[in-house]
Amino acid sequence: MKKKGELVSFRPDIKVVDCTIRDGGLVNSFMFTDDFVRELYRTNLRAGIDYMEFGYKADRDMFDKSEFGKWKFCDDQDILDIVGDNDTGLKLSVMADVGRTNFKRDFAEKANSPIDLVRVASYIHTIPSALEIVEYCNKLGYETTINIMAVSKSNDSDLDDALELIGNSCVDTIYIVDSYGSLYPEQIRRLASKYLECAEKYNKKIGIHAHNNQQLAFANTIETLTMGVSYLDSTVSSMGRGAGNCPTELLLGFLKNPKYHITPILEFIEKHINMLREEGVVWGYDIPYLLTGRLNQHPRDAIQFTADKRTDYAEFYRYLYDKDSF
Amino acid sequence: MKKKGELVSFRPDIKVVDCTIRDGGLVNSFMFTDDFVRELYRTNLRAGIDYMEFGYKADRDMFDKSEFGKWKFCDDQDILDIVGDNDTGLKLSVMADVGRTNFKRDFAEKANSPIDLVRVASYIHTIPSALEIVEYCNKLGYETTINIMAVSKSNDSDLDDALELIGNSCVDTIYIVDSYGSLYPEQIRRLASKYLECAEKYNKKIGIHAHNNQQLAFANTIETLTMGVSYLDSTVSSMGRGAGNCPTELLLGFLKNPKYHITPILEFIEKHINMLREEGVVWGYDIPYLLTGRLNQHPRDAIQFTADKRTDYAEFYRYLYDKDSF
Numbered sequence: 001m002k003k004k005g006e007l008v009s010f011r012p013d014i015k016v017v018d019c020t021i022r023d024g025g026l027v028n029s030f031m032f033t034d035d036f037v038r039e040l041y042r043t044n045l046r047a048g049i050d051y052m053e054f055g056y057k058a059d060r061d062m063f064d065k066s067e068f069g070k071w072k073f074c075d076d077q078d079i080l081d082i083v084g085d086n087d088t089g090l091k092l093s094v095m096a097d098v099g100r101t102n103f104k105r106d107f108a109e110k111a112n113s114p115i116d117l118v119r120v121a122s123y124i125h126t127i128p129s130a131l132e133i134v135e136y137c138n139k140l141g142y143e144t145t146i147n148i149m150a151v152s153k154s155n156d157s158d159l160d161d162a163l164e165l166i167g168n169s170c171v172d173t174i175y176i177v178d179s180y181g182s183l184y185p186e187q188i189r190r191l192a193s194k195y196l197e198c199a200e201k202y203n204k205k206i207g208i209h210a211h212n213n214q215q216l217a218f219a220n221t222i223e224t225l226t227m228g229v230s231y232l233d234s235t236v237s238s239m240g241r242g243a244g245n246c247p248t249e250l251l252l253g254f255l256k257n258p259k260y261h262i263t264p265i266l267e268f269i270e271k272h273i274n275m276l277r278e279e280g281v282v283w284g285y286d287i288p289y290l291l292t293g294r295l296n297q298h299p300r301d302a303i304q305f306t307a308d309k310r311t312d313y314a315e316f317y318r319y320l321y322d323k324d325s326f
Numbered sequence: 327m328k329k330k331g332e333l334v335s336f337r338p339d340i341k342v343v344d345c346t347i348r349d350g351g352l353v354n355s356f357m358f359t360d361d362f363v364r365e366l367y368r369t370n371l372r373a374g375i376d377y378m379e380f381g382y383k384a385d386r387d388m389f390d391k392s393e394f395g396k397w398k399f400c401d402d403q404d405i406l407d408i409v410g411d412n413d414t415g416l417k418l419s420v421m422a423d424v425g426r427t428n429f430k431r432d433f434a435e436k437a438n439s440p441i442d443l444v445r446v447a448s449y450i451h452t453i454p455s456a457l458e459i460v461e462y463c464n465k466l467g468y469e470t471t472i473n474i475m476a477v478s479k480s481n482d483s484d485l486d487d488a489l490e491l492i493g494n495s496c497v498d499t500i501y502i503v504d505s506y507g508s509l510y511p512e513q514i515r516r517l518a519s520k521y522l523e524c525a526e527k528y529n530k531k532i533g534i535h536a537h538n539n540q541q542l543a544f545a546n547t548i549e550t551l552t553m554g555v556s557y558l559d560s561t562v563s564s565m566g567r568g569a570g571n572c573p574t575e576l577l578l579g580f581l582k583n584p585k586y587h588i589t590p591i592l593e594f595i596e597k598h599i600n601m602l603r604e605e606g607v608v609w610g611y612d613i614p615y616l617l618t619g620r621l622n623q624h625p626r627d628a629i630q631f632t633a634d635k636r637t638d639y640a641e642f643y644r645y646l647y648d649k650d651s652f
Binding site for chain 2: 007184185186187212214215216217218219220222223226247249250253254262263266267269270274285287290294311312313314317318
């Protein structure tokens with residue numbers, strides 16, 4: 001596959017999608033202050049970010065509201081309270097998990113909502129349900145994506161079938177999601193090549209959502225970008241579940257489009273991210289995440305290991321290894 | 327250039343070079359306890375590491391011995407005190423900096439020394455001096471490498487000339503060194519391709535020494551390895567100057583040769599690296615290093631910024647940016 005773009009130029013089709021509140025919300029149960037979210041919105045505007053994801057459209061009947069901040073549910077009014085009429089170039093996004101959203105009740109007509117983009121997260125065996133949400137939201141007037149999670153666990157022929165199905169839908173963008181942070185550049189380039197073939201055939205765009213378990217989130221993001229992937233997920237200081245995501249500050253350092261500015265992100269880290277860390281919110285690359293990533297496992301055991309403040313890495317590795325074998 | 331090897335197989339020509347004491351010594355002035363060094367030696371033996379670098383052969387007349395631990399100087403006797411007769415498969419290495427070593431006085435005949443490999447670190451304009459050391463140590467019976475530092479600052483035609491000169495010498499291995507951690511995978515692949523052409527022409531091997539300023543040390547190491555680079559520098563927990571190096575635990579997670587074992591490294595981190603961190607020794611990826619890396623600058627300002635416990639990243643970025651411009 002031919003390289004798209006050069007290191008000294010830029011591609012105007014690139015879109016940076018800030019997922020700090022949505023993926024970061026997974027480590028603090030979405031308990032962000034309004035001040036934090038408002039400052040992040042202002043930061044994204046100044047930094048030239050293309051999309052800001054506010055959180056999930058989770059079904060209130062399925063989750064106890066007292067256990068989560070409001071960005072687990074993303075009421076239109078809560079978003080409006082932050083962004084006003086959002087008369088800016090920054091588009092707004094929410095994520096809907098297949099099986100965890102009451103999309104027919106909770107999405108208004110696009111004309112009456114501050115949301116621009118609905119991203120549907122799906123495992124490969126629930127693609128038909130994901131497509132139902134996509135078709136519905138598309139009719140309401142939203143842009144849509146399908147994010148195929150845990151792709152490192154899927155086999156090639158299932159993935160081919162899934163891409164064919166998605167290619168024939170009205171979805172705008174298909175995401176490669178390295179949920180377990182287990183993929184090496186060589187592997188993610190092979191995947192990107194497959195997704196980009198589908199994109200070419202069906203006139204879709206391809207996105208990438210990487211995790212940093214093996215310190216490869218940034219590398220995998222820019223490697224696939226170079227091949228033609230154009231929707232790039234990132235979070236400030238890599239805030240996100242477990243080892244976190246591709247750090248926005250690294251990504252903006254790489255992108256050459258003069259619309260992007262790294263300084264507002266640096267200021268946000270200084271003023272707001274450092275405070276979160278001091279308050280005890282924990283995320284980012286660490287040995288336990290490397291181990292689950294290396295073994296292509298869900299990070300939940302590593303999250304628990306970290307929460308328990310354990311450091312018996314070798315014992316933990318034996319446990320993870322045995323769990324999967326024989 | 328054709329890919330060498332597959333993800334599921336392994337190449338027996340791969341050598342992992344542990345630089346924890348040598349590059350890590352730059353953050354604690356080589357003040358390691360004998361216990362730490364001995365345990366690292368045992369760990370490397372159990373982990374299947376190929377070379378262990380003990381430190382520098384620095385000239386005692388140039389440095390105040392009271393300010394540095396003994397691994398700044400690497401007397402043969404100090405190494406012998408750790409390794410005994412080293413009747414093992416683990417080879418031992420030291421580094422000599424051009425202009426900072428009294429090599430004619432300080433290297434014994436290989437037959438009388440525990441050292442196997444002498445690595446000569448040189449800027450591109452001091453290659454003739456580096457070659458003088460290489461020729462001398464080669465005659466004494468040592469394996470040798472030349473590590474061309476700060477290659478991200480060199481222009482292509484100087485580098486071509488340097489590689490031609492080195493190719494014609496008796497050196498065994500030539501290292502790509504991303505001293506500032508500024509190179510993206512795309513760039514380091516291009517460099518590797520150039521070095522590997524020289525290696526093919528002159529029957530040399532190529533090594534890689536990466537820094538983690540942009541969280542690319544591991545990615546850049548495995549990307550060039552895939553192309554045919556075979557000497558891979560790493561340090562436990564990435565311990566090394568500034569943002570540190572390619573972490574051994576990530577690298578061993580990638581390598582498929584059954585001789586490599588990650589568990590001893592995990593145990594060493596638990597018992598010895600965590601203690602160093604608790605004692606206040608600081609290294610590893612952080613925002614200031616990302617900024618010097620991104621701007622292709624020496625990390626010294628970032629090291630100072632970190633030592634001063636500053637967090638005004640945006641102000642620091644303006645300072646770095648202005649320093650280099652107009």
